[in-house]
Amino acid sequence: MLNIRREICGYCGACVSVCPEGALELIDAYLTVDSETCISCGICTKACPLGALEVTDEV
Amino acid sequence: MKSEYDVLVIGGGPGGAVAAWTAAKKGLSTCLIEKRPAIGAPVRCAEGVGKKLLTEFLDPDPRWISADIKRARIIAPDGTEIQLKEDQAGAEVGYVLDRKIFDRELVWKASEAGADVYVKTRAVKPILEDSIVKGAVVESCGTQQEVRAAVTIAADGVESKFARWCGIDSTVPVDELMSCIQYLVTDIDVDPVCNDFYLGNEVAPQGYLWVFAKGERCANIGIGIPAAKRGPGNRAKDYLDHFMAEHYPDGKIIECIFGGDPVCKPLDCTVTDGLMIVGDAARVVDPITGGGIGNAMVTGRLAAEVAAEAIAKGDTSKAALMPYDEGWRNSKMGQGLERNYKVKEFFIKLSDEKMNDLADSIAHIDFAEFSVRALVMELIKRNPKMLFELRELKDALKH
Ligand SMILES: Cc1cc2nc3c(=O)[nH]c(=O)nc-3n(C[C@H](O)[C@H](O)[C@H](O)COP(=O)(O)OP(=O)(O)OC[C@H]3O[C@@H](n4cnc5c(N)ncnc54)[C@H](O)[C@@H]3O)c2cc1C
Ligand code: SF4
Ligand code: SF4
Numbered sequence: 001m002l003n004i005r006r007e008i009c010g011y012c013g014a015c016v017s018v019c020p021e022g023a024l025e026l027i028d029a030y031l032t033v034d035s036e037t038c039i040s041c042g043i044c045t046k047a048c049p050l051g052a053l054e055v056t057d058e059v
Numbered sequence: 060m061k062s063e064y065d066v067l068v069i070g071g072g073p074g075g076a077v078a079a080w081t082a083a084k085k086g087l088s089t090c091l092i093e094k095r096p097a098i099g100a101p102v103r104c105a106e107g108v109g110k111k112l113l114t115e116f117l118d119p120d121p122r123w124i125s126a127d128i129k130r131a132r133i134i135a136p137d138g139t140e141i142q143l144k145e146d147q148a149g150a151e152v153g154y155v156l157d158r159k160i161f162d163r164e165l166v167w168k169a170s171e172a173g174a175d176v177y178v179k180t181r182a183v184k185p186i187l188e189d190s191i192v193k194g195a196v197v198e199s200c201g202t203q204q205e206v207r208a209a210v211t212i213a214a215d216g217v218e219s220k221f222a223r224w225c226g227i228d229s230t231v232p233v234d235e236l237m238s239c240i241q242y243l244v245t246d247i248d249v250d251p252v253c254n255d256f257y258l259g260n261e262v263a264p265q266g267y268l269w270v271f272a273k274g275e276r277c278a279n280i281g282i283g284i285p286a287a288k289r290g291p292g293n294r295a296k297d298y299l300d301h302f303m304a305e306h307y308p309d310g311k312i313i314e315c316i317f318g319g320d321p322v323c324k325p326l327d328c329t330v331t332d333g334l335m336i337v338g339d340a341a342r343v344v345d346p347i348t349g350g351g352i353g354n355a356m357v358t359g360r361l362a363a364e365v366a367a368e369a370i371a372k373g374d375t376s377k378a379a380l381m382p383y384d385e386g387w388r389n390s391k392m393g394q395g396l397e398r399n400y401k402v403k404e405f406f407i408k409l410s411d412e413k414m415n416d417l418a419d420s421i422a423h424i425d426f427a428e429f430s431v432r433a434l435v436m437e438l439i440k441r442n443p444k445m446l447f448e449l450r451e452l453k454d455a456l457k458h
Contacts, residue, residue: 012103014238014319016218017231018286026218027181028095043233047286049240049295049317 001056002033002040008052015044015053060177060197060204064090065370066363067194067208068174069182069221071098074338074355075214076165077116081363082212083172087370090206091166091174092197094181099162103217103318104352105241105271105279106161107254110153112353116360117168123161124154125273129252135418136259136411155254155271155279156352165356185211185225185334191376192225192333209375210366212335214359217319219340225331229340234287235323237266237349240295241281243314247307249278257302258414264288265407268302280307283320283349285407320349324400329387330380335362343387343396346403354392361386401455402435405448417442432456 002023009031016024016031023038024031031052045053066082068075071093079091095101106125113119133141170176180199185192186207194207213221219229255270262268266284273279282299289295303310321342329336337343338355345351365383369375387393409417420441421434435456439449 010315010317011101012317012319013216013218014236014286014317016220017229017319017321018233018236020230022220022223022230025220028179046233046289047236047238047319048289049238051291051294051296 001035002038002044003054003056004031004033005052005054006031008050009048010050010052012049014047014049018047019044060180060199060206061088061090061175062205063207064088064175064194065208066090066210066212066366067206068092068212068214069195070214070216070338070340071095071166071176071178072162072214072216072338072355073165073352074216074340074359075212076162076169077356077359078212078214078337078363079169079174079176080165080172081360082366083169083174085363085367087363087367089169089174090177090208091169092177092180092182092195092206093166094179096179098166098178099159102158102314102316104158104316105269105281106156106158106273107269107271107350108153108156108352109350112357113154116356117164119154120164123157123164125157126155126251126271128153128155128254128272130250131254131256133418134255134257135415136261137415137418139415139418139422141418141422155273157273182215182221185221187225190226190332192331195221209333209370210335210380211333212337212359212362212366213340214337214355216339217321219336219342222326222334222336222340225334227326227328227331227336229326229336229342231319231321231323231342234285235321236286237283237320237322238286238289238295239281239283239316239318239320239349240299241279241316241318242299242303242310242312243273243277243316244280244303244307244310245277245313247276247278247310249276251275259411261411262302263298268298279316280310281316286319320344320351322346322349322403325388325393325396329358329384330377332377332380333375335366335380335383337362343392345396346400347406354396357390357392358387398456402452405452405455413445413448416445
């Protein structure tokens with residue numbers, strides 16, 4: 001599962017552009033993930049300049 | 060908000076603003092929507108732009124120019140400096156903008172020309188009828204409505220979700236997205252008319268770190284590195300903090316800027332029935348510098364011009380909009396993108412040692428003309444031992 005740490009996120013949209021599934025969406029200062037389409041591939045976690053994204057084992 | 064326009068522009072960055080400005084000037088009924096509550100903020104940019112290109116659109120105005128840049132320095136991994144002065148560097152140096160004001164100025168121009176502008180208004184999905192794009196469903200302060208348009212221009216920047224919703228895969232390969240962070244730093248000793256570029260694996264692996272003067276004692280200090288290998292401890296922020304501690308420990312950070320800069324190839328096709336894609340959303344960023352302001356403006360203008368012709372003829376099919384795609388691809392800009400992509404592919408493979416050798420070989424030259432081509436030709440002349448590697452680069456420049 002993708003965990004968005006909002007206290008770190010700077011809502012820049014970098015992660016949105018690399019998600020192969022189109023699962024991320026930036027609504028102004030609010031990043032959301034569609035858990036239905038996210039495949040927990042972790043690609044977006046690399047793009048974040050701050051490290052606000054992590055894939056965890058929880059479901 | 061009206062429910063029908065000739066042109067609907069999604070995104071209020073330089074690409075969208077110039078598209079809306081051009082469309083409105085051509086007499087088209089035009090609507091521009093921007094999802095953020097303010098145009099130009101937060102900034103996602105180092106704000107460097109070439110003079111020549113910019114002045115094609117606007118007369119320079121001190122309100123949105125932070126610094127008039129006269130020189131640039133490239134600093135190799137071992138500290139060797141290559142100096143480029145304005146008369147040599149041509150259009151490569153230019154202004155450092157204040158994009159909070161600049162982006163607003165462009166949107167103001169669009170509205171002055173007659174475009175309707177809505178902020179805090181987001182496109183949430185396209186209106187698709189038989190796979191033809193007929194506008195967008197937009198949401199403003201919790202209320203959704205349909206806005207129909209003969210042509211929709213997607214200028215939604217790096218995220219580029221609108222094109223994706225319309226069936227065009229705009230995913231940036233993760234090794235071709237520059238993961239970026241920048242600080243606006245004050246109270247530091249900087250040359251107020253100089254832009255510095257630092258290279259090397261220690262400073263910015265496969266990317267670069269910049270210090271762009273923003274006037275007296277103030278600079279944009281930032282870094283962009285490919286996202287692919289990032290993880291805890293080696294993110295853009297780690298590298299920038301390290302550089303700051305070493306070079307500007309007493310600088311005061313008054314703004315933090317984050318972002319992604321796509322340095323991949325442009326989209327295979329930037330039009331479909333009823334839709335045109337411009338700027339970062341079309342991935343028309345210079346692969347070497349990561350600069351995209353100018354190209355966003357150029358593609359925005361061309362898209363609106365082609366849209367105006369198509370609307371006048373009553374045909375906004377993909378075929379009718381194709382002159383836009385062909386137009387920018389065959390232009391100097393399009394060819395430059397293709398060439399610089401190959402040059403980038405060469406440079407990211409260079410070791411620090413080779414980079415030092417190359418820098419050292421040209422450190423003391425006064426360039427009569429500074430262009431990527433001139434620089435590479437000089438490198439080839441002076442580095443016979445690296446001929447094998449450089450030949451690849453030379454071949455790339457032939458086209
Ligand atoms: C750290 C960094 C440094 C850079 N430095 C430079 C530089 O020095 N020089 C240079 O030339 N370029 C630079 N760039 C690149 C430059 O910022 C972009 O190329 C430029 O902003 C592209 O303009 P645009 O209009 O295409 O997109 P943007 O300026 O990104 O504008 C897109 C707009 O669309 C809005 N939007 C997105 N989705 C929606 C939606 N669904 N509905 C409504 N609105 C939406 C966004 O909020 C945004 O305001 C840099 C980029 C980064 C990240
Ligand atoms: S983990 Fe993969 S699928 Fe999920 S949001 Fe990130 S990039 Fe997209
Ligand atoms: S890349 Fe990081 S900071 Fe930027 S929107 Fe995504 S999670 Fe937030």
